[in-house]
Amino acid sequence: MSENMKLTLKVWRQKDAKSQGKLETYQLDKISEHMSFLEMLDVLNEQLINTGEEPVAFDHDCREGICGMCSLYINGEAHGPDRGVTTCQLHMRMFKDGDTIYIEPFRSKAFPVIKDLVVDRGSFDRIQHAGGFVSVNTSGNTIDANTIPIPKEDADNAFDAATCIGCGACVATCKNSSAMLFVSAKVAQFSLLPQGKIEAKDRVLNMVHQMDLEGFGNCTNTGACEVECPKGISLENIAIMNKEYFKASTKA
Amino acid sequence: MSVLDSKTPSGPIKDQWTNHKNNINLVNPANKRLIDIIVVGTGLAGGSAAASLAEMGYKVKAFAFQDSPRRAHSIAAQGGINAAKNYQNDGDSVYRLFYDTVKGGDYRARESNVYRLAEVSASIIDQCVAQGVPFAREYGGLLDNRSFGGVLVSRTFYAKGQTGQQLLLGAYSAMNRQIGKGKIKMYNRHEMLELVVVDGKARGIIARDMVTGKLERHSAHAVVIASGGYGNVFFLSTNAMGSNATAAWRIHKKGAYFANPCYTQIHPTCIPRSGDYQSKLTLMSESLRNDGRIWVPKNMEDVEGIRSGKIKPKDLSVDQRDYYLERRYPAFGNLVPRDVASRAAKERCDAGYGVNKTGEAVFLDFASAIERYGKEKAYVLGMHNPTDAEVKDLGKKVIEDKYGNLFQMYQKITDDNPYETPMMIYPAVHYTMGGIWVDYNLMTTIPGCYAAGEANFSDHGANRLGASALMQGLADGYFVLPYTIGDYLSHEIRTGEISTDLPEFVAAEKEVYDRLNTLINIKGTKSVDHFHKELGKVMWDNVGMSRNAAGLKEAGEKIRKIRDEFWKDVLVPGTMNEFNPELEKAARVADFLELGELFAKDALERNESCGGHFREESVELDGEQKGEAKRDDVNYRYVAAWEWTGDPAQAKLHKEELEFKDIELKQRSYK
Known part of the structure; x- marks a missing residue:
């Protein structure tokens, strides 16, 4: 139990997308183990502001592990050393007094740095624009929600795939910068539900096409993405997507 | 003081919406293509x-301060969405x-709006499934429901403890x-x-590109504000760090009336704060009150024992515990509405029975x-004499299926295992029922400017029931x-494209520039x-769970003082023309410092207790x-x-008088 940890931080600083970045060293003390990792960075920023230095820019919003806005590559791991959490849910009790912590942005060609630790994940949105939806208008006249029963197992599996928060940890972790786990989560969710089956073919072809255009690498089944995924999105989704893709590309 | 016209349609309440839809003007498809609509918030x-x-054919421009529409804070809603499907x-x-x-809103909402909300609720579920x-399903493949506080039926649809996420991703996919x-x-x-107002109508906005810092002018024939609530005026709340009132406050300062700011929901089940560094508070879904029982020890020595760690909560027998909600409100028990549950927790903690160090x-x-x-599970599995350990394991599985992600979230934050030891909870600011005043059409007092979702004041009165926020947000936006x-826009078909070179746009942009420039150049010390x-x-x-006149007056004075100091001594590093989170925060806090004062003024003016607004001067003195x-x-x-009028104090x-034609005004009793 410690309310008084001393830490050395090595933080990636980069003025903007065009500038060259580098690691800067900062010393912190009086860090409580009950703080979240981002609260520790708040303390650092307050210290920097009060000494006339520019605070470190990092993405964050909900701070409860669901919005997917926070990122950070901490000591060589996306979202840091804990499992099943985002950076905002990572707590300082995972570190020890005297530790040196390396903090870098998520790195991928498809995630250019905006400033310091903030990256542009617009490529993820563009993949979703290509097919991450069911084509149904808002009319108030769709069929009653209970008209089509869906086996509980399918509904549960679709839900598990749909819990992806789009943070990009899978890409940052993958040695190929592959976005297959992210894309497959959406493809799998819809492929398991009757509502999604009608457009299954176009969806998988269009989303994969966009994924390739954005410059993400391919999947070589190392499985690191699944380990680092804060929401435990399963590699099985990639298998489902490959099956869907194969079906779609072989049928005329 | 004037009388506000809610534009509620005439006729019996059950026919109002249908008749209104039949009678409002439509815009023909060819004209929709020529009409721009700005939507702020996603x-x-x-x-x-x-x-x-956009499906209907309008040209839509949508704005989000996050890096994707999918990050909006609706994503964090946990428990569920109500619908009258039966x-x-x-x-x-x-x-x-x-x-x-x-009733849940303590008779402070507009009947006609609430009826419409209930009426379209069933379509929301149909739409989302399509x-x-x-959503969670039963083994037969049909949709499952659970119940929430303040009601006696099971009408809440859910997706584990991530209902908001799944609904938002649905809306995101439609976008x-x-x-x-x-x-x-x-x-x-x-x-x-x-907001840019031209000839009395909302005609556009000034937005800042947060990456480059550049100010942009955007024009439209109508502007929709759906920017959420103002709970972060309390600094600590369950809102996201970026949640802010700036869009709502800016339209207020341009002529939109702000309604009932004092109606704020303090949610009973949040993880207690742990230290001064705390940046936000985390909600534990109200759905947990379906299965969780709330208690504190009956005896003070046990309270002290628990605080010092000498005894564990599970060492206390049932008769050593005070299940105070079940004791005080036998009819609703742990499922009383949020405002009632929060005050009851505060009452026990104020009396000294709080169970943690603070x-x-x-x-x-x-x-x-x-x-x-x-x-139950053992019975279904045909185990006739299960051991205690077997029962516990099976029971934990059921709880995990229902609330797994919430339990995991709790454990990660507190380092305690809630399957083994009770959770510790305390009330926290969660939702704001007050907001921009809108009429039946959701239009503000500025023609062409609309407010939807938590940003408006309309449906929840003085207290929102659980699982009703998601319902209202989607009802407003989808239906x-x-x-x-369209009723308003049908008069705009001859307007044509609106130029952003109009003097009103130039002036509004300059206003924003000057404001930001001032903030950057104060170069103070804090x-x-x-x-x-x-x-x-x-x-x-002073303006929290329990309020009184002296405290509210003091709050107004104190906030004014903080605001004066802020404008003299704030330190905003960096420049305007770059990615600058401190500048973004400064502009938002500047608005909160005005809103907070109006909030206190509204709370002072309303010398009654209703819903989330509790005035110590207004309590029942005798009887049950x-x-x-x-x-x-x-x-x-x-x-x-x-x-x-230029100053929140002034x-x-x-007033919009509320009429109750279809529901009898009664004291809200959950006893």
């Missing part, structure tokens, strides 16, 4: 509105949902379809900083539910606004957070309801809508 209300309006055959109906919502939202078609132009990492925590205990579910906005925390402390201490909140229908049965009050 949560449930803004996202669903943007998608629906799938459980427990007597639910549109009328009953309407009744529960009006979009591929994976994506339109973005892909070029019907919505999406502006991520853009923040609206001013004295601000009570237990939420799942041991009984684990045992009950375990026995109300897309119709009602950070933005310093002032935000000071404001939050005043709000929580002794000590409970006392509403004053003779003097305060109105919506307080405030007009900006805001001008306008």
Whole structure:
């Protein structure tokens, strides 16, 4: 139990997308183990502001592990050393007094740095624009929600795939910068539900096409993405997507 | 003081919406292509509105301060969404949902709006299922329901503890379809900083590109504000760090009345704060109160034993515990509405029975539910003499299926295992019922400017029931606004494209530039957070769960002082023309410092207790309801809508008298 940890931080600083970045060293003390990792960075920023230095820019919003806005590559791991959490849910009790912590942005060609630790994940949105939806208008006249029963197992599996928060940890972790786990989560969710089956073919072809255009690498089944995924999105989704893709590309 | 016209349609309440839809003007498809609509905010209300309006053929521009519409804070809603489907055959109906919502809001909402909300609720579920939202299902493949506080039926649809996420991703997918078609132009990492009004009508906004810092002018024939609530005026709340009131406050300062700012929901089940560094508070879904029992020890020595760690909560027997909600409210027990549960927790903690070091925590205990579910499961599996350990294991599985992600979230934050030891919880600011005043069409007092979702004041009165926020956000965005906005826009078909070179745009942009430039150049000595925390402390201490006249007057003075200091001594590093989170925060806190003062003024003016607004001067003095909140229908049965006059202390009050034709005004009893 410690309310008084001393830490050395090595933080990636980069003025903007065009500038060259580098690691800067900062010393912190009086860090409580009950703080979240981002609260520790708040303390650092307050210290920097009060000494006339520019605070470190990092993405964050909900701070409860669901919005997917926070990122950070901490000591060589996306979202840091804990499992099943985002950076905002990572707590300082995972570190020890005297530790040196390396903090870098998520790195991928498809995630250019905006400033310091903030990256542009617009490529993820563009993949979703290509097919991450069911084509149904808002009319108030769709069929009653209970008209089509869906086996509980399918509904549960679709839900598990749909819990992806789009943070990009899978890409940052993958040695190929592959976005297959992210894309497959959406493809799998819809492929398991009757509502999604009608457009299954176009969806998988269009989303994969966009994924390739954005410059993400391919999947070589190392499985690191699944380990680092804060929401435990399963590699099985990639298998489902490959099956869907194969079906779609072989049928005329 | 003027009388506000709610534009509620005439006729019986059950026919109002249908008749209104039949009578409002339509815009023909060829003309829709020539009409621009700006939507600010992409949560449930803004996202669903943007998608629906684009489907209908309007040209939509949507703005989000996050890097993607999918990050809006609706995503964090946990428990569920209400709908009057009556799938459980427990007597639910549109009328009953309407009744529960009006009663839950302590008779301070507009009947006609609430009835419409209940009426369209069933369509929301149909729509979301059609979009591929994976709601929880039973083994027969049909949708499952659970119950929530303040009601006696099971009408809440859910997706584990991530209902908001799944609904938002549904609205996001509907937006994506339109973005892909070029019907919505999406502006991520853009923040609206001013409304542009031309000839008395909303004609556009000034937005800041948060990456480059550049100010942009955007014009439109109508502007929809769906930017959420203002809970972060308290600094600590369950809102996201970026949640802010700037869009709402900016339209207020341009002529939109701000209604009932004092109606704020303090949610009973949040993780207690742990230290001064705390940046936000985390909610534990109200759905947990379905299965969790809330208690504190009966005896003070046990309280001390638990605080010092000498005894464990599970060492205390049932008769050593005070299940105070079950004791005080036998009819509703642990499922009383949020305002009632929060005040009851505060009452026990103020009396010294809080169970953690700060004295601000009570237990939420799942041991009984684990045992009950375990026995049921064992029976189903044909195990006739299960051991205690087997029952516990089976029960834990059931609880995990229902609330797994919430339990995991709790454990990660507190380092305690809630399957083994009770959770500790305490109330925290969660939702704001007050907001921009709108009429039946969701239009503000500025023609062409609309407000939807949490940003408006309309449906929840003085207290929102659980699982009703998601319902309202999607009702506004999918099923109300897309119709009602046409009535106004039908008069805009001859307007043509609106130039952003108009002097009003130039002036509004300069206003924003000057404001930001001033903030950057104060170069004081204290950070933005310093002032935000000071404001939050005043709000929580004086304008929190329990309020009185002296404290509210003091709050007004203190906030004014903090605001003066802020404008003299704030330190905003960096420049305007770059990615600058401190500058963004400074502009938002500047607005909170005005809103907070109006909030206190509104709370002072309303000398009655209703819903989330509790005035110590207005309590029942005797009888069965002794000590409970006392509403004053003779003097305060109105919506307080405030007009900006240049200073929050001098805001001008306008009243909308509330009429209750379909529901009898009664004291809200949950005993």
